[in-house]
Amino acid sequence: MSNPFHLGWFLQGSSVQAWGEPWTGNIGQEWMQPDLFVDMARALERACFDYILLEDSSYIGEAYGGSREIYLKNGLSVPRQDPSVVATLLFAATKRIGVCTTLATFTHHPYLLARIIASLDQVSAGRAGWNMVTGSSDMAARNYGLDGLPEHDLRYDMADEYMACVNALWDSWEPGAIVADREGGVLVDHTKVHTVDFKGKWYSSRGPLNSGPCVQGRPVIAQAGGSPRGRQFAATHGETIVANPKGIAAMKAYRDDVRARAAAVGRSPDSIKVLFLVNPIIGESAEHAEMRRLERIAAADRKIVQRLAHFSKVTNIDFGSMDLDKPIDENLRTNGHQQNLDTLKRLGAGGKTLRQAFTDYSGTGLSVDLCGTVDTVAGQMAETMQEIGGDGFLFSMGDVSRRVVAEVADGLVPALQARGLVRRGYDHATLRENLLAF
Ligand SMILES: Cc1cc2nc3c(=O)[nH]c(=O)nc-3n(C[C@H](O)[C@H](O)[C@H](O)COP(=O)(O)O)c2cc1C
Incomplete structure (x- = not known):
């Protein structure tokens, strides 16, 4: 039997999903309400997923044909709400599953970002992740008053500094700072809450963070850089990596590369879980x-x-x-x-x-093609993981409907569980502990 592997779901933004298509129910304005995502989070928690990754971008597309028409007409990633609002609602509806919220470094000052993610970690009792992205469009940058995004590799240099700043802010509360001593009349030991005075080339923050500490110490960092510079960044800071190389050989090479880079910067390769995007096709028969x-x-x-x-x-x-x-x-x-x-x-x-x-x-699969009955697909997933060595899959099923979610959560996952390939229950309370459990 193979080692168990991890499961996540890559949710295309807190947006309207597959507007106008069968099984979505998106006929009117109900996309403004979180019910579809809340139902989804509950289903994926029932299936014991590690996390949902809430993807995001903060602009309306207009690269295609130099116009917003095709994006707006078809509801392509628009309308799209702020992911931290939706993440909060998903946490409120669940108890164990993690949610990794995408927020970009150019849209949030490090202080604001550290505060939002720490707040999410608190309200979820330690289930928050941050999908760290640097952005990919000048259009989005202009929404924030910038002329454009910095050049690709420079963005990652800036992101290294950004990470140092947010980590310093999250660390500004020492463990044990909250004493909650009612008799002594002390809630917080002020000697354990520190000024940060971070001054970098691009970012500065005085600190400490007024939101208080993260339940997990620091949130889980998710990342998706596929370029060599991106992988270096992911290996340095990431704890779970969204990966989309095509084919078993490329998947294995990707994971081996990230793990080698992690070891080279002094991290245990096992502290990073590389999850590969998949979009299985499930049928009642072959x-x-x-x-x-x-x-x-x-x-x-x-x-x-x-x-x-x-x-x-x-x-x-x-x-x-x-x-x-x-x-x-x-x-x-x-x-x-x-x-x-x-x-x-x-x-x-x-x-x-x-x-x-x-x-x-x-056209069909993402990292690897998966097609067949739930049992066949479970077998294909097992073989894929055996060849690659780990660490799991991130379902990226395009726009979601309740039907798609049920096929995975109530169809495929029980078949995986029957083979002992994925967890049947959560052993831990926090996202990081569950990620590191195997
Ligand atoms: C599967 C996948 C998911 C991504 N999700 C987001 C996202 O939600 N928001 C975003 O701004 N960038 C997202 N990105 C972009 C990455 O964070 C990164 O900026 C991009 O891949 C460019 O990095 P690279 O050139 O190192 O591959 C995603 C990339 C991949 C491959």
Whole structure:
């Protein structure tokens, strides 16, 4: 039997989900209310997931065709609420599952960020994670009064300093600072709460943090940098990594690389859990699953423009100006998600058309293709983990519906549990302890 592995869910933002499609119920304004996400969090907690990662960006796309039209018309990542509000509601509805909230370094001063995430860690009794992102679009930067984002690798240098600042703020309350001595009349021992006086090249903060300490000491840090500089950052600071390399060999190489980099900076590689994005196709029988696979490919093809618009948003490249039936321009560059663009270009090598390459890129699976009955898919997941060595999967099922969530939480997960591949109950109260449990 394999070692157990971890499960997470990559939720595409606190936004409207798959507007107008079957099974979403999104016919009116109900996307403004958190019920779908709350139901989802409860289902995933029943399935003993480690965490939900709430993805985010803070602008309306307009890279595709130089217009917001396609994004607004189709509800592509818009309207989208602030993720910390939704995270709070998910915590209120659950007791054990973690929530990693995405907040970008350029949208929040380190003090504000440290305070929000510490507050989330408190209200959740130690279940908060922060998905640390540096942003990928100048449009978002302009919403915050900046001219644009710094250059890709410089963003990570700045992020190293940002981490030092928020860590200092989280550490500004020593363990044991809260004495709560009613007889002595002392709530907090003031000698254990310290000025930080952080002065860096880009960020400064005096401290201490007025929110008080995180329950976990520091929150869990999630990260998704796929470029070499991004991986270095992830290996230095990350505790769980969202990874999207394609195919078993690339997945193994990615994890091995992150673990080697972690060891090189003096960390235990086992303190980082690399979770790979998957989007399984589940059927009642092998034939049914195959039918659904073909349906998914057909739907992806029908919606290629919307999907490319999403890709335009994360790379700031106007794919709307390109001919779908011509080869991809090898000279495309991005200051946004570099790894994603590199993967697309690799898939397009040898003169494949943009349509073909993009269908390969986003048509069916993500890291690895999973397709079949719940038992077959559970077996495929077990084999994948055995070959790679760990650490688990992050379900990224596109826009969610209650049906999709049920297929995983009430269909696939029991099959995984029956094989002893995932947990049947939470052994610990905090997100970090559960992540480190195996
Ligand atoms: C699977 C995945 C999820 C990501 N989620 C977010 C997100 O929610 N918000 C965001 O601003 N960036 C997100 N990113 C972007 C990364 O944080 C990072 O900025 C981007 O991958 C560029 O880094 P790289 O060039 O090192 O790969 C995500 C990236 C990947 C691969």
